[in-house]
Amino acid sequence: MSPLFPALTEALADPDGTAAHRSALRFGDRSLTYGELATAAAPLAARIGEAGRIAVWATPTLETAVAVVAALLAGVPAVPLNPKSGGSELGHIVADSAPTLVLASAGDQLPPALSALERVDVDVDVRAARAAAAAAEALDPGFSPEAPALVVYTSGTTGPPKGAVIPRRAVATTLDALADAWQWTGDDVLVHGLPLFHVHGLILGILGPLRRGGSVRHLGRFDVTGVTRELSAGATMLFGVPTMYHRIAEALPDDPALAKALARARLLVSGSAALPVHDHERIAEATGRRVIERYGMTETLMNTSVRADGEPRAGTVGVPLPGVELRLTEEDGTTALAAYDGETVGEIQVRGPNLFTEYLNRPDATAAAFTEDGWFRTGDMAVRDPDGYVRIVGRKATDLIKSGGYKIGAGEIENALLEHPGVREAAVTGEPDPDLGERIVAWIVPADAENPPLLAELADHVAVRLAPHKRPRVVYCLGALPRNDMGKIMKRALIHD
Structure with a gap:
């Protein structure tokens, strides 16, 4: 398979070339050119080349970016770890993925769940005099497209998190497809502030x-x-x-x-x-x-x-x-x-070609996730x-409401509710109803907590914009909606509240 990062490969081959001087990464006031990234990542890639599978303590820092790039250069699968995960979740992920070591910034305090792993501190304080080309000898651009690049753990909303094994093929094809769709080129400069332990912040960002x-x-x-x-x-x-x-x-x-x-x-x-x-x-x-x-x-x-x-x-x-x-x-x-x-x-x-290969150690879950024809x-x-x-x-599990013989998606009702001036945030779920099968329940954060909109007002508001059978039958007012690290509303916390 061709290199995942052509500009980085060029910088490795020619440390004094044009590509080496292009800006690659900037976190706050710390930055790396492609040449400096090569100088930092290549020796680390050589260091971990025989590690098997490694964990990355995925803080929003240069060190995390360098660690993941080094793993990809070395052909070693990386497991990004959410620093906000609790001890039991981290323990499950470490036991399930069995990394041989963890990459982290030198100043990071790692939790007890990682204490048994060998720790390697990521050094990004590079000097131009270091010979990146020499370190490049350990790198092989010919990895199989099916070779695992990352093991990214799901949110675990229906049980313990599962490790999705993402091959190099999926990373390359998704990024190239987005380049086509977004007319994304090397002249673009991206801004984001997303975490680096998931697909959006790490792979795309x-x-x-x-x-x-x-x-x-x-x-x-x-x-x-x-x-x-x-x-x-x-x-x-x-x-x-x-x-x-x-x-x-x-x-x-x-x-x-x-x-x-x-x-x-x-x-x-x-x-x-x-x-x-x-x-x-x-x-x-x-x-x-x-x-x-x-x-x-x-x-x-x-x-x-x-x-x-x-x-x-x-x-x-x-x-x-x-x-x-x-x-x-x-x-x-x-x-x-x-x-x-x-x-x-x-x-x-x-x-x-954008799909994962399997859930790590879960052949049953992998088989259940696919139809017979793939x-x-x-x-x-x-x-x-x-x-x-x-x-x-x-979502099929939480957002499809079957009411009065209709299949109703919660999302369109949420959008309608948000058009009401008295609603700041909204979520919609279903709950059992002896007549309708399920009735529509609206959970709102009112714009004015002292004067929230009434049920009848919101029901009429939705019925006019969508259809009468999509109006909420129950409204609950909250101070805030429960959300995860990505800002997604955790509806199971509402349903089981």
């Missing part, structure tokens, strides 16, 4: 720019001021999750510098959960720019996206990426929907327009 030969500026931690600063200083792309774009939308009316900075961006991309239409419209009105959405998951990397040269249709995740096959199926999980009408809900199933069951429910655009309406 760090490995994506490096594969293109471009650069990334990581904020360390997301804040609106950092977004304004970097987009005003030549950055061209912004990656974020809905929580981040919601904060941006909230800040825009009082922050003309932010509006001007966003208007200069070539591409604003949101992912990991649906961006409410209300926030889409507020950002577009203030900046003249549309946020585009893409759809993926740990096991599949990226499946669809709104294209840079396509219609930025709010509330959709665009069309399948090059090389990705996508279908919607009936409740039996095998019968594909006969036609796409923008209304009929089905489960998304995908297949293509389609991966995502568990996400969607409708598809005649022109191929996909609109996700929720």
Whole structure:
């Protein structure tokens, strides 16, 4: 297989060449050119080349980026670890993945769950005099496309986290498909403040720019001021999750510098959960720019996206990426929907070179995740327009509500609720009902806690915009919705509350 990072390979081969002097990574006031990244990563790759499988303490730092790049150069599978994980979860991941060592920043305090692992501190304080070319002798650009690149653990919402084994083939094909869809080149400078232990922040946000030969500026931690600063200083792309774009939308009316900075961006991309239409419209009105959405998951990397040269249709995740096959199926999980009408809900199933290989040590779970003819069951429910655009309406387990004979997606009701001026945040679930089968329940964070909107008011608001059978029958007011590290609403915490 050809190298994952051509510009880095060029910098290794010619430390004084043009590629070596291009900016690669910047975290705060610390940065590395491609030559410096090669100088830091190549010796580390040589050091871990026989390690088998390694863990990476994935803090939002240069050290994490260098550690993962070194593992990929060495052909050693890396297991990114969330520093916020509890002891029992970390213990499960370490026992399941069995890494031989852990890479970390020198100053990191590692938890007891990692105490049995050999520790290797990542050194990014490189000197130009170090001979990167000599270290490159240990690197083999000819790894098999099916060789594992990463083992990324799922969120574990239905049991202990499972390790999705992601091959080099999936990393390369997903990033190249996104380059096609987003017209992503080495001239792009990406800004983001996402964690580095999952697909969005690590593969798209760090490995994506490096594969293109471009650069990334990581904020360390997301804040609106950092977004304004970097987009005003030549950055061209912004990656974020809905929580981040919601904060941006909230800040825009009082922050003309932010509006001007966003208007200069070539591409604003949101992912990991649906961006409410209300926030889409507020950002577009203030900046003249549309946020585009893409759809993926740990096991599949990226499946669809709104294209840079396509219609930025709010509330959709665009069309399948090059090389990705996508279908919607009936409740039996095998019968594909006969036609796409923008209304009929089905489960998304995908297949293509972007998919993971297996769940580590879980052949039963791997087999259950695929149909007999090789389609991966995502568990996400969607409708598809005649022109191929996909609109996700929720998860099969928590967001598909069967009420009064209708199949209803929670997502469209949430978007309708967010259009009400008295609603700041919203989530929708179903609960058993003796007459309807399930009734629709709305969980809202009111804009004014002292004067929340009444059930009848919200029910009428939804019924007018969607249909009467989609109106909520119960409303609960909360101070905040439970969310995970990616900003996704944890609906199981609501259902079992």
